[in-house]
Amino acid sequence: MTPAAALPPGASRTEPRPDGAGERGGDRRLRVLHLEDSAPDHELAMAHLGRAGLGVDVLRVDSEAAFREALAARDWDVVLSDFNLPGFDGLRAQRILQDSGRSLPFILVSGEIGEDTAVAAMRNGASDYLLKNNLARLAPAVEHAIAAHRDRQARTEADRELAASRQRLSELAQHLQTSVEMERAAIAREIHDDVGGSLTAIKFDLAWIGRHVADPEVQQRVFNALETVAHAVEASQRIMHNLRPAILEQGLVAALQWMAAQFENRSGIACSFRSSHENMQLPAGVPLVAYRFAQEALTNVSKHAQATRVTIDLSLSRGVLSLEVSDNGRGLDRADLAKARSFGLRGLHERAGTVGGWVEVSSSAGGTVLMLSVPMRSAGAAAPPDGETAFDQDDDHDPTGWGTL
Ligand SMILES: Nc1ncnc2c1ncn2[C@@H]1O[C@H](COP(=O)(O)OP(=O)(O)OP(=O)(O)O)[C@@H](O)[C@H]1O
Numbered sequence: 192m193t194p195a196a197a198l199p200p201g202a203s204r205t206e207p208r209p210d211g212a213g214e215r216g217g218d219r220r221l222r223v224l225h226l227e228d229s230a231p232d233h234e235l236a237m238a239h240l241g242r243a244g245l246g247v248d249v250l251r252v253d254s255e256a257a258f259r260e261a262l263a264a265r266d267w268d269v270v271l272s273d274f275n276l277p278g279f280d281g282l283r284a285q286r287i288l289q290d291s292g293r294s295l296p297f298i299l300v301s302g303e304i305g306e307d308t309a310v311a312a313m314r315n316g317a318s319d320y321l322l323k324n325n326l327a328r329l330a331p332a333v334e335h336a337i338a339a340h341r342d343r344q345a346r347t348e349a350d351r352e353l354a355a356s357r358q359r360l361s362e363l364a365q366h367l368q369t370s371v372e373m374e375r376a377a378i379a380r381e382i383h384d385d386v387g388g389s390l391t392a393i394k395f396d397l398a399w400i401g402r403h404v405a406d407p408e409v410q411q412r413v414f415n416a417l418e419t420v421a422h423a424v425e426a427s428q429r430i431m432h433n434l435r436p437a438i439l440e441q442g443l444v445a446a447l448q449w450m451a452a453q454f455e456n457r458s459g460i461a462c463s464f465r466s467s468h469e470n471m472q473l474p475a476g477v478p479l480v481a482y483r484f485a486q487e488a489l490t491n492v493s494k495h496a497q498a499t500r501v502t503i504d505l506s507l508s509r510g511v512l513s514l515e516v517s518d519n520g521r522g523l524d525r526a527d528l529a530k531a532r533s534f535g536l537r538g539l540h541e542r543a544g545t546v547g548g549w550v551e552v553s554s555s556a557g558g559t560v561l562m563l564s565v566p567m568r569s570a571g572a573a574a575p576p577d578g579e580t581a582f583d584q585d586d587d588h589d590p591t592g593w594g595t596l
């Protein structure tokens with residue numbers, strides 16, 4: 192029973208029915224808002240609920256104002272509504288309920304209700320409709336509507352939590368990608384400054400010693416040491432390049448051209464590179480994402496594709512940067528993409544996300560195509576000022592293409 196507060200005009204309270212033995216198995220009482228202008232019809236409906244063993248706290252209202260007020264005043268489990276009401280009707284009541292932002296089961300209980308009205312009510316989201324001359328169905332309909340509503344709410348909540356958790360996971364993965372790049376850049380800098388600097392100094396000293404000793408045996412030792420130092424310099428440059436591709440300082444086009452040539456030399460797989468522009472002014476972060484994308488795609492080609500030809504296509508068109516790596520190898524399938532211990536393609540997807548882009552994979556008998564797309568604010572735009580977002584966010588695309596990366 193609701194507390195003894197002032198009732199809005201057009202509202203009246205009915206005591207819970209004692210004849211139905213009250214509550215079920217300790218369940219709390221159902222809070223029923225009954226929109227009904229006929230007191231006897233209201234009593235009859237409550238009697239049916241009581242007889243079915245439902246303990247209810249009910250408020251009867253019969254005007255639009257009282258209905259609005261009651262909706263705002265407290266929580267309800269279900270709204271029962273007559274169809275013909277003074278000054279308005281059940282369909283309008285349903286709209287008022289929807290507009291109120293409250294999500295509640297709504298059951299039409301009416302003397303006469305045409306098929307069209309019933310269909311309209313159900314389309315608008317009513318849980319059920321009943322005729323007043325068949326109130327035996329009322330209690331099961333109320334119970335079913337409430338249970339279905341709770342299920343729906345639980346599902347919605349679970350979906351919301353799942354989406355939020357996916358979002359958090361993706362943010363974490365993107366953050367990790369960015370941190371890894373920063374860490375790599377820092378290590379590359381240290382190798383350059385400390386190791387590189389020391390090796391250069393050793394090289395000069397060795398050369399000086401070589402020039403100032405006459406003993407051929409010592410000279411040979413110096414020569415060997417110089418060779419070792421040269422190897423070490425080469426190795427540290429290679430490591431630095433892998434950590435942070437310095438070639439990118441000459442621009443993405445030059446870097447990809449170099450990568451294609453290196454790949455062809457190393458793997459023996461013919462690799463061609465095409466670009467729509469000779470130079471591209473890209474926002475900060477994009478060249479490195481594109482570079483890592485091509486790097487992983489080519490590594491995959493040499494590891495998995497059994498291809499004889501690869502093409503790298505870079506284009507900037509209609510405000511979207513596209514980088515496509517296609518091979519003529521054996522292709523891949525969904526099971527390949529779902530491999531538990533494969534992170535290359537998954538990582539690319541997260542990496543693309545850090546600059547507002549996405550990755551698509553497609554495969555056929557003719558081979559595999561990997562495509563990175565990054566929308567720019569405007570084609571060929573220069574890097575935006577600090578703090579500005581460089582990209583339009585487009586929610587319409589499917590960021591994973593086919594398959595879950
Ligand atoms: N170009 C390709 N041609 C054929 N199969 C491919 C190609 N690229 C990827 N695959 C398949 O897709 C799988 C997933 O690739 P992914 O790059 O995610 O992982 P990986 O290369 O196996 O491992 P890593 O985590 O080292 O990258 C590969 O194991 C391979 O079976």
Ligand SMILES: [Mg+2]
Nearest residue numbers: 487491535536
């Ligand atoms: Mg890989």
